[in-house]
Amino acid sequence: MLKIWFTLFGLLASAFVYAEESSMTLLDNRFRVDPTIEQITFVVYRAERSRPVVLVRPDGKKYYAWRKPDNVRWYQEPAMDIISIDKPMPGPWQAVGKVTPKNKIVLISHLALTTERMPSRLFQGEQIKFTARITSDDQPIVMRDFLDRVNLLVTFTKYVENEASLIKEARPIAHKIGDFADDGIGLDEVAGDGVFTVSLNITPEPGKYRVRITSGNGVFLRAQEQEVLVYPTPIQTTFIQSRFEGKEHMVAVSGEKGMIEPGSIAAQIKHLSPDGAEYVMAKSAAEEAERVLIPIPYNGDIGNYSWMGQAFATELGSGRPLYFPIKKQSYSVLEEVDIAETRRLQEEERLKQQKLMEEMRLLEMREEKRTKTMIMIAVANIVVILIGVAMYFGIGKLKLRPKKEEMPEMQLEMPKK
Template sequence: MLKIWFALLGLFVGVFAHAEESSMSLLDNRFRVDPTIEQITFVVYREEPSRPVVLVRPDGKKYYAWRKPDNVRWYQEPAMDIISIDKPMPGPWQAVGKVTPKNKIVLISHLALTTDKMPERLFQGEQIKFTARLSSDGNPLVMRDFLDRVNLLVTFTKYIENEASLVKEARPIAHKIGDFADDGVGFDEVAGDGVFTVSLTITPDPGKYRVRITSGNGVFLRAQEQEVLVYPTPIQTTFIQSRVEGKQHTLAISGEKGMIEPGSIAAQIEHLSPDGTEDVIAKSAAEDAESVLIPIPYKGDIGNYSWMGRAFATELGSGRPLNFPIKEQTYSVLEEVDFAETRRLQEEERLKQQKLMEEMRLLEMREEKRTNTIIMITVANIVVILIGFAMWFGVGKLKLRPKKEEMPEMQLEMPKK
């Protein structure tokens, strides 16, 4: 019996020691980089949570997430490292980190980003569909764990000659006009297929720009770059509100001559009434026409209305289809005004104001007269008091003076000689 207990105790200690060694052991994953590889990405899975792995080059030099050369980019999560290296040293590399049953290293060699070429001439306000693709060794990259952590940014930077030679403070600021992911949302058709699709609205002011497509997590930087020209919008919209009951409103959409192909303008408008009713109106221009007039129904209900939509056209010369979203705009319908009644009410109000002003002037005159009277009474009282005081002072002084007959005669003695 005692031997059985010792055997069970030994088994428990052995299992515990094995588990402790497994959780603390280092992963010894080695992989070889071919001399022909110009760029490689390591996707390293590790225990969660744990510190990032240490990457060891063939010559023994170590790379850390917080200490690495400029050609190494490192994206980290609690259970994953994505490390991208430009021009890696050929030979056996090693990643050292915590072991987990899921732990593995996936090598993505010759990672490449290809994108649609943007038109060299864009129009402010237009919306374009833009697609980018990720590939490895020339094949679509379909590694979902990697793609879920990659989002692409599209930035427009004002064009300056020899931008790289300028100090950082003097370089133009890049403005993001869109970002997108391979998540099957919006214009992206299939999640995790290595194809990123987004709808971009060209918002920058007219001018020349550098367009850059980069990775949002820093796995690859400035992957694509292109120069484009942004022109002012060639589509103008004018809303003409009806002032006559029963007569429709009109939305006029016209294209700039020489920029828009005649007869190519079409539009779809969504019109929302105060009661929540929505009307969708679509119309296209007549052949060779440079504008289209879209009737908007007159509802007659008092309140606020709104409309928005989208205009389509074709660029003259290139034949490129154009798509312009029209932002929401509002207008109001008010009660019909009776001008005669309005004039009568205005006259009544004018007379009322005039009478009020006269009453205020009379009141001011009365107040002024009352004030003057009070001042006169006050002054008179002061004068009377002063006179009385003077008389009292004079009488008192007379009473103190002795009478003449009561004054003793003064005998003047002449000095004797």
């Protein structure tokens, strides 16, 4: 196995605006940590699909990706390990792994994550730009392989007093509301400059929350935590639909009094017609006005329409600029209805239904009368049958009964036999 020694000094040149990569071809699997280092992160490139390296401290103790102390954080990929160590033991460390000529170790000392201070008062529905910076020795890191794997995210957790003292099952659940990116897309200004940007949509319900910046891959532990209050949205948007051709629809965007600075509201609305035609209109509120009305043309065409947009305002008191995306909404334009003809048809239908109900009631009455008659006839027949049966058995008994004057003769004749 090829070997080479290198030290931490000279790894990051402070003479440049951006911190330079400190890397050398891995001819040796050893590297030295200076006693002044409080935290170090190193990136190990190894053979594709090889096993993670084994770290050996200066005293011979071994660290593995699956077995390590709490001060070691380990992120692994098929051809890379990113390992961060808090308060590393000074002296020569050793990384034992599958070595190829392309392997190298990049050392990053004093790795730090700093973020902006989030406003202590947020509004539900608003969207804010939030940035974080990753530095080494107070210089931005521009190593693409490392930045692409940092995986920073923002979570909101419902505020609970003494949360750390609660058992795990009783603690509130953290909800992710945004991921940082350093890709130059969206609100991120420059790709790969070490400045991470996230567009946060404040979706949680109003209340008090703990905001945490964390790393999903373990390179960083919790980097920042603060408490914020989420208030109900101070911006109301109303769509006023026109009923007459030639008269415009209206979108009213208004701010809550005492929360939004008068005259600061501005809005842009994009309107889509059934045929795909697009209409965009922007307007600002007049001085000291607390709402703005945006007209949308109405041409009377039948079909389904949609509209969306964005609203801007300034928070009263703090002067903080606010931005609220307006979600897509829809409405329909139907054929004009002849009210008089509709009422006439409705009245005809009502009379028809009424006549039908009367006929059904007559049928029910007739059926009920017929049923009663049938029951009476059945009862009468049963009574007649019963009377007949009674009479039959009564007459039979009379025929079988002997006459009184014949009884003595029968008694006298019996001895003769």
